[in-house]
Amino acid sequence: MANSFWETQFVLDPPPAPVERHGDVDLHLPAGDGGGHPAIVVVHGVPGPPDAPDARDWPLYRGYGALLAENGAVVAIPRLTVVSPDDLTTVAARITDTADLVRADPRVDSERVALWFFSGAGLLIGDWLRDPPRWLRGLAATYPLLAPLPEWPPVDSRFHPIDVLATGGATLPPLVLSRVGRERPEVDAGVTAFTAAASRRGLPLHVVDVPNGRHGFDALDHSEESRAAVRAALFHLLTAL
Numbered sequence: 001m002a003n004s005f006w007e008t009q010f011v012l013d014p015p016p017a018p019v020e021r022h023g024d025v026d027l028h029l030p031a032g033d034g035g036g037h038p039a040i041v042v043v044h045g046v047p048g049p050p051d052a053p054d055a056r057d058w059p060l061y062r063g064y065g066a067l068l069a070e071n072g073a074v075v076a077i078p079r080l081t082v083v084s085p086d087d088l089t090t091v092a093a094r095i096t097d098t099a100d101l102v103r104a105d106p107r108v109d110s111e112r113v114a115l116w117f118f119s120g121a122g123l124l125i126g127d128w129l130r131d132p133p134r135w136l137r138g139l140a141a142t143y144p145l146l147a148p149l150p151e152w153p154p155v156d157s158r159f160h161p162i163d164v165l166a167t168g169g170a171t172l173p174p175l176v177l178s179r180v181g182r183e184r185p186e187v188d189a190g191v192t193a194f195t196a197a198a199s200r201r202g203l204p205l206h207v208v209d210v211p212n213g214r215h216g217f218d219a220l221d222h223s224e225e226s227r228a229a230v231r232a233a234l235f236h237l238l239t240a241l
Contacts, residue, residue, distance in 0.1 A: 006052050008219040010063025011226045017069035019062075025098050026056045027105070028065030028075035038112040038137070038241040039074045039102045043095055045119030046082035054079055060219045064116070067230075071238055076102040082120070088159050092124055103135065112241050114138040114173075119215065120145045123155070126164040129203075132173050138240025140233055142178040143215045147190030162190070165197040174204040176236040178229055180213035187215065208232045 017028040030037055042064055044055040055061055056077050065075045078098040080091050095115070103110040113135050117125050122144025128136060147162055148155040157163060175198070179191055198205045210217050210229045217226045 004052070005216060005219060006055070006058045006060070009059045009222075010067075011218050011222050012063060012067055012230055014063065014066040014070045016062075017066045017075075019065065021056075022101065024079040024094070025101055026065065026077045027102065028069040028077070029107070030069045030072050030074065035107050036109045037072060037074045037107055038114070038238075039076060039105070039108045039110075040068050040237070040241075041095065041098050041102060041113070041115045042068070042075055042077045043115060043117045043121040043124060044077065044080060046080050046088075046091060046121050063218075067234065071234065073238070073241070074102060074105060074108050080121070088123060089156065091121075092127055092158075095124060096127075111135045112137055114140065114237055114241055116140040116142070116237065117144055118142050122146050123148065123159040123161065126158055126161040129161060129172060130158070130164050130167065130170065132170055136173050138173050138237050139175040140177075140237045141175065142218065142233060143180050143183065143187075143213075144177065145187055145190060146194040149186055162194050162197050165194070165201045165203065172201070172203050174206070174236070174240045176206045176208060176233050176240075178208040178210060178233050180215055180217055181209070181211035182214045184215065206236045208236075 020027045044061050056079055061077055065077055068075045076098050078094050082091055102108055114137055122141050125141060208229050212225055214220050218230055
């Protein structure tokens with residue numbers, strides 16, 4: 001790769017959206033001054049390389065923020081830092097705080113909110129499946145890590161989304177999952193186990209397959225397949241809102 005991943009351009013080219021920086025959270029804003037917009041919290045991949053710049057400034061997440069804002073959503077992207085699995089608890093609290101922040105924004109319909117998880121942030125989806133709040137209308141996960149990697153030290157059970165699905169109890173929001181064909185085997189094994197558990201549980205799940213896609217296809221693989229996959233995930237998440 002000529003460029004580092006965090007320098008690589010998004011596969012789509014939406015018009016830039018106005019961005020407000022509220023401390024560690026960026027808000028990407030749709031056109032118009034009115035209220036009543038749905039909101040989407042974009043949870044960038046974790047952990048990131050220690051020398052990487054703030055993920056909110058990566059072209060990839062700037063692109064997602066602009067794309068979702070173009071489609072009428074207020075988009076909240078928090079800055080997250082994970083050095084070890086022990087940091088996941090702190091990061092999970094940051095996501096909850098970000099959802100609270102965007103729901104309190106007068107431009108947002110506080111009852112129409114979704115969350116979109118990427119890569120290693122997929123481990124954090126368990127909290128939202130265990131006890132989804134009434135305002136959570138949908139979830140998305142793109143090339144997600146859905147089980148801790150074998151070489152990791154023990155990870156708190158709340159960050160095992162597959163086990164969370166087995167507990168039952170809650171009425172679950174719809175989930176769109178983007179799955180790549182050229183995934184690392186240990187990551188793909190978690191995705192396969194999760195989709196099987198979702199089927200047993202009756203989770204309303206839509207899978208977007210990207211057969212030739214790599215982990216990070218939305219920045220690495222500039223193909224019509226990649227563009228179509230991003231649009232499909234976008235469509236299904238917005239439909240839930």
